[in-house]
Amino acid sequence: MSRESAFIAMMRAIASGPAARGLLDDAAVIELGGEALILTHDMMAEGIHWLPHASPADVAWKLVAANLSDLAAKGAEPLGLLLGYSLSDAQWDMGFAAGLHDAVGHFDVPLLGGDSVGDAGGRILGMTAIGRASYRPVPARSGAQAGDILYVTGWLGDAKAGFDLENGADEGGCSDAGRLRRAFKRPAPRLSDGRALAPLVTAMMDVSDGLLIDAQRMAAASNLQLTIDLAHVPLSPDYVSLYGDNTDSRIEAASWGDDYQLLFALPNSVEPPVAAVKLGQFDSGQGLKLTDNGTATALPARLGFEHG
Ligand SMILES: Nc1ncnc2c1ncn2[C@@H]1O[C@H](COP(=O)(O)OP(=O)(O)O)[C@@H](O)[C@H]1O
Ligand SMILES: Cc1ncc(C[n+]2csc(CCOP(=O)(O)OP(=O)(O)O)c2C)c(N)n1
Numbered sequence: 001m002s003r004e005s006a007f008i009a010m011m012r013a014i015a016s017g018p019a020a021r022g023l024l025d026d027a028a029v030i031e032l033g034g035e036a037l038i039l040t041h042d043m044m045a046e047g048i049h050w051l052p053h054a055s056p057a058d059v060a061w062k063l064v065a066a067n068l069s070d071l072a073a074k075g076a077e078p079l080g081l082l083l084g085y086s087l088s089d090a091q092w093d094m095g096f097a098a099g100l101h102d103a104v105g106h107f108d109v110p111l112l113g114g115d116s117v118g119d120a121g122g123r124i125l126g127m128t129a130i131g132r133a134s135y136r137p138v139p140a141r142s143g144a145q146a147g148d149i150l151y152v153t154g155w156l157g158d159a160k161a162g163f164d165l166e167n168g169a170d171e172g173g174c175s176d177a178g179r180l181r182r183a184f185k186r187p188a189p190r191l192s193d194g195r196a197l198a199p200l201v202t203a204m205m206d207v208s209d210g211l212l213i214d215a216q217r218m219a220a221a222s223n224l225q226l227t228i229d230l231a232h233v234p235l236s237p238d239y240v241s242l243y244g245d246n247t248d249s250r251i252e253a254a255s256w257g258d259d260y261q262l263l264f265a266l267p268n269s270v271e272p273p274v275a276a277v278k279l280g281q282f283d284s285g286q287g288l289k290l291t292d293n294g295t296a297t298a299l300p301a302r303l304g305f306e307h308g
């Protein structure tokens with residue numbers, strides 16, 4: 001067990017109310033009369049979530065996007081943001097403020113407040129995003145049913161490719177390295193897809209730590225077995241131009257993380273109303289199984305990103 005999951009397990013014993021959803025979901029859900037408030041908090045730290053030479057404006061953008069992605073996963077409409085900020089040098093602070101200004105304008109979500117601290121011993125940021133549910137019951141990770149199909153929006157692995165390029169990797173034959181870099185630095189939360197999907201899905205979450213680990217969490221929360229076919233993992237042509245299309249490159253795309261796509265379950269009879277690919281199927285039983293073009297294959301040792 002990672003230090004992160006051990007710590008969350010301790011928090012689970014404290015977070016006993018129904019709004020916390022057993023700390024088994026992307027966000028808390030507070031039912032208020034005929035409405036539901038959705039609340040999520042994400043932290044980012046230099047060296048862990050962004051490279052030391054990253055632009056502070058990009059860091060601000062990603063902090064907003066990662067938080068809004070958890071709202072998207074619950075089909076929510078953003079209402080506001082609160083920022084936790086460790087003061088840095090004046091130039092970094094100004095760059096961050098400029099990026100935050102751009103991001104709140106782009107996503108049309110107000111900054112409501114926050115708190116700042118000096119000399120924190122490193123750049124560590126926190127953000128709370130508050131949203132309003134567009135559909136109730138608010139989709140959970142735990143609602144998938146045996147026989148449901150698992151889908152994912154967009155491509156997986158582009159953020160990993162963008163990270164490698166930002167870290168100095170050769171662009172090789174990649175035709176749109178800028179798009180890959182943006183996928184890593186300025187991910188796009190799937191807010192409108194989330195709202196379109198919320199009335200139809202039996203379960204939904206975003207993919208932040210990696211498809212395999214996040215899908216395993218959905219299967220565990222739903223108390224089902226889930227089989228994913230590696231051949232169905234959606235790779236972009238740009239990703240394939242850098243890493244090829246083979247078992248290793250598919251496993252990397254399915255386990256590196258930072259994708260911020262939506263992962264969701266639908267009954268077999270329901271077609272998704274947004275662009276998405278089928279990854280696999282839920283069955284009665286437990287655990288994550290992997291196939292490659294229909295043939296059973298071993299799970300990799302590492303399913304995704306975990307802190308500690
Ligand atoms: N330090 C913490 N204190 C309380 N709850 C936490 C803490 N860290 C994570 N959680 C909770 O654990 C669950 C899983 O968190 P996480 O995997 O980070 O979700 P996500 O990837 O969607 O942001 C969520 O319910 C989250 O609120
Ligand atoms: C410098 C750097 N190294 C590695 C990564 C890869 N990475 C760091 S955290 C993470 C997963 C998402 O972060 P987390 O804090 O777990 O977000 P949450 O799942 O809570 O939304 C990934 C893929 C990165 N973004 N930046």
Ligand SMILES: [Mg+2]
Binds near residue numbers: 069205206
């Ligand atoms: Mg999430």
